[in-house]
Amino acid sequence: MSETSFVLGEMVDRLFARVLDDDAMRSARAGAWPDAAWRAVVEQGLLRALVAGDQGFGLPLADGLALVRQLGRRAVPLPLAETMIANALLEKAGLPVVDGVVGLVPEQAGVLLREEGSAWRASGEADRIAWGRHADALLVEAGGRIGLMTSHFRVDREGSNMAAQPRDRMVLDGPATVAPAPRLSLLEAGALIRALAMAGALQTLVAMTIEHVSQRHQFGRPLSAFQVIQHGLARLAAESAAASAAADLAADAYAGDSPRAGLAIAAARARIGEAAGIAIGLAHQLHGALGFTEEHRLHWFTTALWAWRDEYGTAAWWTRRLGAEALAWQAPSYWPNVTAV
Amino acid sequence: MLDFPSPPHHEAAERLRDEVRAFLAAEIAGRTPLQRAESWNGFDRAFSRALGARGWLGMTWPKRYGGHERTTFERYVVVEETLAAGAPVSAHWIADRQSGPTLLKFGSEAQKESILPRIAAGDCVFCIGMSEPDSGSDLAAVRTRAEPVAGGWRVTGTKLWTTNAHEADYMILFCRTSGSPADRHKGTSQLLVDMKATEGMTVRPIYDLAGQHHFNEVHFDQAFLPATALIGTEGNGWSQVMSELAFERSGPERFLSSIQLLVELIRALRGSGSDLAQQTIGRLTAHLLTLRRLSRGVATLLEEGRDAAVQAAIVKDLGATFEQELPEIARSLVDAEPDRQSTRDLLAVLAYTMMVAPSFSLRGGTREILRGIIARGLGAR
Numbered sequence: 001m002s003e004t005s006f007v008l009g010e011m012v013d014r015l016f017a018r019v020l021d022d023d024a025m026r027s028a029r030a031g032a033w034p035d036a037a038w039r040a041v042v043e044q045g046l047l048r049a050l051v052a053g054d055q056g057f058g059l060p061l062a063d064g065l066a067l068v069r070q071l072g073r074r075a076v077p078l079p080l081a082e083t084m085i086a087n088a089l090l091e092k093a094g095l096p097v098v099d100g101v102v103g104l105v106p107e108q109a110g111v112l113l114r115e116e117g118s119a120w121r122a123s124g125e126a127d128r129i130a131w132g133r134h135a136d137a138l139l140v141e142a143g144g145r146i147g148l149m150t151s152h153f154r155v156d157r158e159g160s161n162m163a164a165q166p167r168d169r170m171v172l173d174g175p176a177t178v179a180p181a182p183r184l185s186l187l188e189a190g191a192l193i194r195a196l197a198m199a200g201a202l203q204t205l206v207a208m209t210i211e212h213v214s215q216r217h218q219f220g221r222p223l224s225a226f227q228v229i230q231h232g233l234a235r236l237a238a239e240s241a242a243a244s245a246a247a248d249l250a251a252d253a254y255a256g257d258s259p260r261a262g263l264a265i266a267a268a269r270a271r272i273g274e275a276a277g278i279a280i281g282l283a284h285q286l287h288g289a290l291g292f293t294e295e296h297r298l299h300w301f302t303t304a305l306w307a308w309r310d311e312y313g314t315a316a317w318w319t320r321r322l323g324a325e326a327l328a329w330q331a332p333s334y335w336p337n338v339t340a341v
Numbered sequence: 342m343l344d345f346p347s348p349p350h351h352e353a354a355e356r357l358r359d360e361v362r363a364f365l366a367a368e369i370a371g372r373t374p375l376q377r378a379e380s381w382n383g384f385d386r387a388f389s390r391a392l393g394a395r396g397w398l399g400m401t402w403p404k405r406y407g408g409h410e411r412t413t414f415e416r417y418v419v420v421e422e423t424l425a426a427g428a429p430v431s432a433h434w435i436a437d438r439q440s441g442p443t444l445l446k447f448g449s450e451a452q453k454e455s456i457l458p459r460i461a462a463g464d465c466v467f468c469i470g471m472s473e474p475d476s477g478s479d480l481a482a483v484r485t486r487a488e489p490v491a492g493g494w495r496v497t498g499t500k501l502w503t504t505n506a507h508e509a510d511y512m513i514l515f516c517r518t519s520g521s522p523a524d525r526h527k528g529t530s531q532l533l534v535d536m537k538a539t540e541g542m543t544v545r546p547i548y549d550l551a552g553q554h555h556f557n558e559v560h561f562d563q564a565f566l567p568a569t570a571l572i573g574t575e576g577n578g579w580s581q582v583m584s585e586l587a588f589e590r591s592g593p594e595r596f597l598s599s600i601q602l603l604v605e606l607i608r609a610l611r612g613s614g615s616d617l618a619q620q621t622i623g624r625l626t627a628h629l630l631t632l633r634r635l636s637r638g639v640a641t642l643l644e645e646g647r648d649a650a651v652q653a654a655i656v657k658d659l660g661a662t663f664e665q666e667l668p669e670i671a672r673s674l675v676d677a678e679p680d681r682q683s684t685r686d687l688l689a690v691l692a693y694t695m696m697v698a699p700s701f702s703l704r705g706g707t708r709e710i711l712r713g714i715i716a717r718g719l720g721a722r
Contacts (some may be wrong), residue, residue: 017452076715114689119368142716144551151492153586206719209720210720210721213721214720214721220581223722224716224722225722227713229721230712230713230716230717230721231709231712231713231716232720233715233716233719234658234711234712234713234715234716234722235712237343237655237715237719238655238658238659238715241345241635241652241655241659242631242632242635242659243640244345245634245635245636246627246630247632248345248347248634249630249631249634252347257461264630266632267622267626267627267631268627270623270624270626270627271627271628271630271631274624274627280712297718316598318615318623319619319620319627320619320620320621320622320623321619321622321629322622322626323618323619323620323622323623323624323626324619324623326607326622326623326626327607327611327613327614327618327619327622328611329607329610334363334603334607335425335426335600335604337419337634338630338633339358339624339631
């Protein structure tokens with residue numbers, strides 16, 4: 001990571017510490033839109049953090065993706081990762097970058113892109129669009145194209161995920177500016193940002209748990225002095241390390257434009273989905289009843305992980321997809337395929 | 342906190358991978374899946390010499406000791422490719438991985454000059470003299486004693502679970518050279534034992550539950566070792582043995598023990614197209630890809646000369662769990678009994694892997710010891 005990226009990372013962390021204090025996080029968990037935080041993010045230009053060239057920060061993509069992980073470390077309840085990756089794709093496709101909330105509509109949502117005379121039109125219904133009610137634009141993928149819509153969409157039914165973040169059903173019918181779809185789909189891009197954010201959230205889960213078991217005393221000793229607690233902590237840290245490694249594998253493949261990036265993303269989502277389940281269980285167990293309260297910060301991370309592991313493709317779907325690929329490799333070449341990812 | 346750095350793309354290592362694959366395809370073409378499943382238990386001096394002749398042992402060591410001054414990444418490729426192919430690595434395995442590096446780090450000039458070139462040639466078998474009947478995970482409770490005498494040491498005591506003691510040319514013996522077991526880490530040393538020419542030493546076989554002879558009990562009764570047998574500094578044994586264990590735990594072997602079973606399972610499930618088959622193979626492949634990434638992170642730390650003890654413990658703990666659950670997962674998908682005599686490769690490999698699997702989370706540091714190391718690395722006391 002370059003020095004610029006490091007400085008940027010520090011700056012972003014300080015920004016979120018300020019604009020997403022405990023009160024802001026609590027009201028977001030209750031379903032409110034963190035307006036002040038979003039305005040600060042826009043003001044800092046973070047929506048363009050992953051954009052290459054003059055329009056963006058000029059960060060290497062790998063370093064930009066590290067910022068997405070950082071959002072996960074604070075369980076940032078904003079459509080920032082989506083907007084960052086959407087803008088990166090828009091710039092690359094020669095479409096205009098958006099200085100507002102962008103919602104991702106992957107091909108699997110079933111929206112159509114049709115040519116009408118010299119223009120293109122997007123139409124259809126799409127469910128569980130992240131932050132749909134706050135969207136200023138939608139990025140749609142269909143039939144080998146991506147299309148940007150900046151109007152003519154509405155929320156049909158409001159919904160939310162396990163972390164009370166808006167996931168809305170949208171109706172789209174209007175003009176779109178189109179370009180050929182990138183090699184990796186919007187679903188894969190969405191899956192990657194969730195993988196990175198989960199790896200970040202799991203790191204925080206480890207840090208919070210270490211702090212708790214070091215400070216909390218029972219039977220006249222800190223919890224961390226008990227071997228059974230130490231072993232739970234070790235398992236938690238190991239799952240977090242696995243999640244980080246899987247996310248790194250996917251991010252490096254994506255940033256390097258590897259032909260194997262789709263596989264790496266599938267593997268990351270399969271492995272991190274499992275790690276999240278184990279880690280959430282361990283973190284809650286080690287926090288005891290205190291961590292099960294509304295007041296404790298632990299659930300900001302555990303509810304986000306419950307939600308994120310099944311967004312942009314469920315963990316089960318990504319796991320089966322990777323399995324179907326691996327079963328199609330000829331048996332003697334299983335290992336060469338593994339080392340090629 | 343627990344940094345696993347990104348492994349760089351290493352062009353020379355990837356070129357080497359193709360060479361190693363071509364070599365293995367010819368060299369071990371005749372090995373059956375069951376023989377391949379034995380991998381690190383496969384003892385074949387001719388294979389080890391062939392590997393040495395290619396320059397693929399002692400790869401990272403200085404040329405003046407017979408090494409090849411190549412990178413950790415290149416060595417990593419050779420190790421993982423030989424294991425993934427199920428090559429018989431037992432005759433060079435311990436020497437290349439930990440005994441050689443220990444001598445290189447702590448040994449006398451004479452020890453390095455006489456022994457390292459032989460290891461690099463694939464011509465020198467080592468065994469590990471750590472565990473004892475009353476000292477397993479609690480290594481500091483070591484009771485084997487070397488008393489200083491004129492011109493050397495007199496050793497008395499018993500070592501246990503000594504893989505390849507019956508074949509080995511040398512042992513690195515961890516023992517007490519002063520004080521008493523109550524002194525724990527203090528007063529311990531490492532000594533080099535010539536397994537072919539030491540009087541007062543007896544080696545007795547111990548058969549494992551798979552019916553195989555790899556383990557031994559090695560008994561020393563006033564056995565004389567010359568003063569030149571001392572490795573490193575007298576009394577510094579504990580820190581040296583910890584360093585040796587870090588070498589032992591850091592490689593890709595810690596998640597590849599069951600790889601032949603995974604390959605056979607995929608062969609059997611291909612074409613079934615069931616959701617369960619896809620789910621299972623997808624999950625296992627995701628684990629394997631992740632473990633490999635973690636392990637290459639450890640290799641990167643080693644190449645940078647950084648301490649990787651805690652990271653290696655994490656890889657070994659996760660890796661052993663993966664290796665160990667494979668037989669259980671396989672039998673949940675295959676409707677037939679495991680059978681080592683079966684003509685169906687999957688069933689023979691399943692039976693063998695099932696029988697050796699309990700050792701995966703014991704050897705090289707038990708799961709419990711590793712989790713203690715990880716927790717301490719996280720700052721828990």
